[in-house]
Amino acid sequence: xxxxxxxxxxxxxxxxxxxxxxxxxxxxxxxxxxxxxxxxxxxxxxxxxxxxxxxxxxxxxxxxxxxxxxxxxxxxxxxxxxxxxxxxxxxxxxxxxxxxxxxxxxxxxxxxxxxxxxxxxxxxxxxxxxxxxxxxxxxxxxxxxxxxxxxxxxxxxxxxxxxxxxxxxxxxxxxxxxxxxxxxxxxxxxxxxxxxxxxxxxxxxxxxxxxxxxxxxxxxxxxxxxxxxxxxxxxxxxxxxxxxxxxxxxxxxxxxxxxxxxxxxxxxxxxxxxxxxxxxxxxxxxxxxxxxxxxxxxxxxxxxxxxxxxxxxxxxxxxxxxxxxxxxxxxxxxxxxxxxxxxxxxxxxxxxxxxxxxxxxxxxxxxxxxxxxxxxxxxxxxxxxxxxxxxxxxxxxxxxxxxxxxxxxxxxxxxxxxxxxxxxxxxxxxxxxxxxxxxxxxxxxxxxxxxxxxxxxxxxxxxxxxxxxxxxxxxxxxxxxxxxxxxxxxxxxxxxxxxx
Amino acid sequence: xxxxxxxxxxxxxxxxxxxxxxxxxxxxxxxxxxxxxxxxxxxxxxxxxxxxxxxxxxxxxxxxxxxxxxxxxxxxxxxxxxxxxxxxxxxxxxxxxxxxxxxxxxxxxxxxx
Numbered sequence: 097x098x099x100x101x102x103x104x105x106x107x108x109x110x111x112x113x114x115x116x117x118x119x120x121x122x123x124x125x126x127x128x129x130x131x132x133x134x135x136x137x138x139x140x141x142x143x144x145x146x147x148x149x150x151x152x153x154x155x156x157x158x159x160x161x162x163x164x165x166x167x168x169x170x171x172x173x174x175x176x177x178x179x180x181x182x183x184x185x186x187x188x189x190x191x192x193x194x195x196x197x198x199x200x201x202x203x204x205x206x207x208x209x210x211x212x213x214x215x216x217x218x219x220x221x222x223x224x225x226x227x228x229x230x231x232x233x234x235x236x237x238x239x240x241x242x243x244x245x246x247x248x249x250x251x252x253x254x255x256x257x258x259x260x261x262x263x264x265x266x267x268x269x270x271x272x273x274x275x276x277x278x279x280x281x282x283x284x285x286x287x288x289x290x291x292x293x294x295x296x297x298x299x300x301x302x303x304x305x306x307x308x309x310x311x312x313x314x315x316x317x318x319x320x321x322x323x324x325x326x327x328x329x330x331x332x333x334x335x336x337x338x339x340x341x342x343x344x345x346x347x348x349x350x351x352x353x354x355x356x357x358x359x360x361x362x363x364x365x366x367x368x369x370x371x372x373x374x375x376x377x378x379x380x381x382x383x384x385x386x387x388x389x390x391x392x393x394x395x396x397x398x399x400x401x402x403x404x405x406x407x408x409x410x411x412x413x414x415x416x417x418x419x420x421x422x423x424x425x426x427x428x429x430x431x432x433x434x435x436x437x438x439x440x441x442x443x444x445x446x447x448x449x450x451x452x453x454x455x456x457x458x459x460x461x462x463x464x465x466x467x468x469x470x471x472x473x474x475x476x477x478x479x480x481x482x483x484x485x486x487x488x489x490x491x492x493x494x495x496x497x498x499x500x501x502x503x504x505x506x507x508x509x510x511x512x513x514x515x516x517x518x519x520x521x522x523x524x525x526x527x528x529x530x531x532x533x534x535x536x537x538x539x540x541x542x543x544x545x546x547x548x549x550x551x552x553x554x555x556x557x558x559x560x561x562x563x564x565x566x567x568x569x570x571x572x573x574x575x576x577x578x579x580x581x582x583x584x585x586x587x588x589x590x591x592x593x594x595x596x
Numbered sequence: 597x598x599x600x601x602x603x604x605x606x607x608x609x610x611x612x613x614x615x616x617x618x619x620x621x622x623x624x625x626x627x628x629x630x631x632x633x634x635x636x637x638x639x640x641x642x643x644x645x646x647x648x649x650x651x652x653x654x655x656x657x658x659x660x661x662x663x664x665x666x667x668x669x670x671x672x673x674x675x676x677x678x679x680x681x682x683x684x685x686x687x688x689x690x691x692x693x694x695x696x697x698x699x700x701x702x703x704x705x706x707x708x709x
Contacts, residue, residue: 160624161614161699188610195625234638247637271638299617299625307618311698318701326607350640351657354609359701361607365640375604375658377641384640 132156155520166356174278178573196296253291255414275483341397392417402432473506514559567593601655605704615699
């Protein structure tokens with residue numbers, strides 16, 4: 097196996113109590129045992145479990161030519177669910193992490209004073225964050241990019257919600273919302289870690305023939321199921337979201353944006369204070385925002401034309417839009433101005449869905465539109481972010497040759513998410529394109545690093561193990577929504593998590 | 597034969613930069629690419645810049661423009677400067693098709709005869 101084709105070969109250990117960074121080699125053995133991404137994250141989490149670690153890692157193929165190889169993953173114990181969880185990082189974040197020279201970062205302990213982390217060109221520093229603590233997400237990103245003199249610096253950070261310890265706090269990916277519905281923003285806030293800024297000029301070796309194979313699969317995907325479709329709205333449409341709300345959002349869409357090397361551009365920029373048809377650069381400083389989170393948008397659709405402005409405020413405060421939507425709906429708020437004002441009350445230590453009387457799955461069920469049994473099962477499992485749809489979108493289970501029964505489909509979903517987060521393949525793209533099969537992903541992974549024994553079966557086995565090991569690490573807190581509580585359902589969830 | 601950009605088709609995935617670099621340096625990175633995505637993220641204003649033999653093509657959403665290297669260009673921030681030090685695009689001399697064109701998922705990059 098050729099490590100240099102897929103990884104930089106470095107793990108960074110950040111001790112926040114001491115304010116130090118130490119490097120460790122990413123050994124060939126660790127890769128051979130766990131492959132990459134979420135599985136290595138979990139191994140590192142277990143190794144340092146007594147220091148409440150949050151691990152940020154990249155998949156085996158992250159940042160390579162493999163189609164949709166944008167994904168990284170944050171692993172930590174969710175203060176919301178009590179479970180260890182895996183949150184996908186999409187956009188450019190994980191690619192920048194790998195090219196900064198670090199494949200995995202393990203964040204240990206807590207700092208006394210606010211700090212931030214700066215990773216660049218194989219160097220890492222813990223620096224004071226007094227200058228950005230108290231600032232919202234957009235101000236923080238702006239200030240750090242200005243300070244480092246580079247707009248391409250990628251930043252994982254928290255806003256006021258995380259600083260104050262609200263359980264609705266989300267880790268943000270630069271300006272935009274992430275897929276963190278597990279309150280990891282509150283975990284970083286507790287550690288007083290305001291931001292991780294990354295920029296790198298690293299490079300990976302490329303195996304003979306790998307580029308051409310990637311291009312071939314890209315062509316199959318582009319001419320397949322997603323052909324001629326773009327943006328977030330069609331995804332939500334295919335899941336049965338409110339057409340009127342979607343129409344209001346679509347009317348504001350400017351241009352759709354793809355995450356690194358993704359064929360389907362599922363992020364949609366919406367203009368608020370500008371004509372969506374504008375081609376020139378806007379003269380306004382902040383004319384709109386990028387919609388990145390399917391569940392968050394689905395959850396806020398009842399605000400109709402008011403959605404973009406409210407979501408922009410939610411992103412700036414570093415809150416989880418899916419949870420905010422559930423609470424605002426429960427409060428009967430439909431006016432955008434009133435909704436924006438209501439958000440201030442969410443920035444309080446320990447603030448949660450539970451306290452607001454919103455029924456939820458271990459604190460975090462954002463899919464009011466999912467009523468299928470398989471969708472309820474994967475939400476109850478609560479290991480991977482259900483910011484992503486709990487089922488295929490723009491395609492059906494049949495298109496993916498997934499099993500016919502609900503438990504089988506839920507297992508298929510969990511294993512697909514797990515495999516993607518191990519390999520670094522975008523887990524949302526993998527719900528849109530049946531052409532991006534596990535067999536093809538495994539073939540590219542084996543080719544990328546000349547690892548012949550890395551087969552589809554091996555990856556499926558690692559994915560199963562990841563599900564079982566993650567679930568076994570911590571008991572969930574909270575309870576299922578009343579309508580879901582029945583012994584058969586609970587037994588099915590248990591079976592899924594134990595690999596039964 | 598020139599590399600052309602239909603900027604509005606671009607979705608900003610950046611794989612063209614890595615593909616171009618692969619042609620020049622035979623590795624996977626964006627450091628040596630002759631083209632670069634320029635993006636003002638908060639305004640969703642983005643397009644491609646292609647380093648030519650004698651000039652720089654700015655493929656803006658509102659249309660392409662050729663400028664002399666080093667010219668003061670509105671809207672191109674300091675982050676875009678490295679493009680000036682890169683090798684110019686040679687349309688992947690010796691290959692059947694430029695790598696950026698091959699890798700682009702939207703058809704925004706193509707060869708104009």
